[in-house]
Amino acid sequence: MKKTDRRLWLVWIALVVGGLLLLSACGGNADEYPQSALDPAGEYARKTDHLFKITLIIAAIVFVFVEGMIIVAVAKYRRRNNDERPKQTHGNTVLEIGWTMLPALVLAVLTVPTLSLVFELADVPDTSDRTVPIASLGAEEPLEVTIIGHQFWWEYQYPQLGIQTANELVIPEGETVVTNVTSVDVIHSFWVPRLAGKQDAVPGREVPLLIKADVTGEPTTYYGQCAEFCQLSHANMRAHVVAMPAADFDQWVQEQQQLAAAPTGGDAAAGRDLFFGTGTCSGCHVLWDDDHAPMDADGNPAVDPADRSMIRTMAGPNLTHLFSRDRFAGDIFELNSQNLHDWIRDAPAQKPGSIMPYFENLTDGDIDDIVAYLETLK
Amino acid sequence: MTAATAPTTVAAPKTGLHRPTAETGFWSWITTVDHKKLGIMYAVTALVFFVLGGLEVLLVRLQLAQADGNILTASQYNQLFTMHGTTMVFLVVMPIAAAFGNYLVPLMIGARDVAFPRINALGYWTFLFGGIFLTSSFFLGGAPDCAWVCYAPLSTGTYPASAGVLAGTHYLGSGVDFWALGILFTGIGSLTGAINFIVTIFNMRAPGMDFMRMPVFVWMMLIISFLLLFSIPVVTVPLIEVVYARHFDATFFDASVGGDPLIYQHLFWIFGHPEVYIxxxxxxxxxxxxxxxxxxxxxxxxxxxxxxxxxxxxxxxxxxxxxxxxxxxxxxxxxxxxxxxxxxxxxxxxxxxxxxxxxxxxxxxxxxxxxxxxxxxxxxxxxxxxx
Known part of the structure; x- marks a missing residue:
């Protein structure tokens, strides 16, 4: 074998191996890549993905053609000897007008599906064709959720249902959910790639974003990540959406609408005293129980959860049903008593930039009591 | 007036500095107004910042090379990726264009120099000062940590959560001030350069070189000079507004009192997109x-x-x-x-x-x-x- 042949073989092997490596990155499934926009799991995400694939195919054809022409030109018209004098041309107007108009035409065609999707994604559909009734909602009423970005976690308010929760967004499957995205501090971006595109959370604005998850017949989790740089723990600002069958959703709503029960004795009762007293937890966290009931518009304790018109946005999450959630602190820590203890002891050490401070006045025993109380909040 | 009083016989004014005369060595570079020398200086400076920007992103990449990496703290990481973006855009790619333009445009159109050689030198020194000013933030309380676009209200720090008992936990240091002012300084350099190129290309082409006979590179420099002329003033507005918000409690971007964070983004990108073409x-x-x-x-x-x-x-x-x-x-x-x-x-x-x-x-x-x-x-x- 000649030396040049061997080199050529090496180039081929490198190309094939490299190409296979690249292709292997395209494989995988939802378990391995839970945040892939290329694996949509809802109507709106699927529409966006469809447009992306149309564009990709057209772009790939253009790419192969142009790239091929470049390679051919560079190979065919390389200088073979130094005395060559190629024919001198200054251009060809017909040809040039052609290659101006042709891309413009291709783009004009591509504009049609793009624009129709842009307007489609902004249209709130009616829900009269709802197949499975949702007891918590009126027949023609889409579920509305206000999504509020905080440094560094997401708050969710369900104004029709009087529910306030955090990090874990619970929705009925197969239903269009109209979310309104906003923020209380800096700009964040709510992004659950398998369900919908990004929507920035801009202070002072409530921007609608439609979300819909496929019907799977069981509670299914979709993961998300804050997508606008928001300072120290931007990377630790995660979220997940749980899409449930209508019956499960109704049950979840009923549980979330309950007020917390005050423990009657033991560590948990001491913890409750600390929570609302010297622990100052209630300075930043909402917790609804009989003594701290949510109010209606007139300032009286709301009897019907739907009358809880004055849900307050505080610096920290609503903890009324803390242990109904899987994770906490921006969806990054598993919710268990050890993690909760470490967090309350020194939150900034657990998560850079955490607004929850180190509490000098709390002993480890105090924190154990608070954790015991929080564990009762199912 | 007669020929006897020609300007050459007038004595130099006694006050003020002597006109620098060094043609080689250190002082010739410091005092030069020559377009070729300034072009070389732009290129060398850009290459130095290129190495710096590369080192910044090298650290970022090292941090990302393993899961839960602990080479950098969260704050250092934010500072480095912010400075990498800012350095590459404003201190590497823009001055490289200025380097080629300064060196080549007068030669290509047959002019002896640019129209305003001293302003040309001023532009270079302002750019260099802006670059050093920006980079010095690493040693003066921390580099900017607001990403290279520095969106408000993250950059202004005037959002509710940073107030009261919570202040200090995630306070943005003086880095953002260095960022805003540093880009203002380099912007002055870019503006003077743009005006210089426009005047030079319009007025100093060799006889017979009309616009459609100009080299394409000169054309492109003319186009980017206009882009700079119209876009740098636009970005100056949000930069100054950010500084005012940080130091004088201005509320341009504070939604709680009627400001709008998106105004910053509009103003920044009306500059930022032409910048891509610049x-x-x-x-x-x-x-x-x-x-x-x-x-x-x-x-x-x-x-x-x-x-x-x-x-x-x-x-x-x-x-x-x-x-x-x-x-x-x-x-x-x-x-x-x-x-x-x-x-x-x-x-x-x-x-x-x-x-x-x-x-x-x-x-x-x-x-x-x-x-x-x-x-x-x-x-x-x-x-x-x-x-």
Missing amino acids: LILPAMGIVSEVLPTFSRKPLFGYSFVVFSGAAIGFMGFGVWAHHMFTSGLGPMGVAAFSVATMFIAVPTGVKIFNWLGTIWGGSLRMSTQCSSPSGLLRCLSSAGCLV
């Missing part, structure tokens, strides 16, 4: 000069290449909001800017085809100088498809 058009000009030379064939369709460059310049001011598609413009805004963004691809495509036409039927010598333009051709076409 960075690429000089390179396109260079490709349009190198390919004909190495193919031994004139540029294919000179006027198409020139006018597509001008079209990019004009359209570049009409696509800024495609950087804000997720910020909640509403479907009408998104639709309008989608269409504008798609069609700005047309003039870019025209250039690629014209370069291809230049090589086609030529005698291409693939030297080092020529492989980078053909590489750019390939990069651009693949990037264009991805977009």
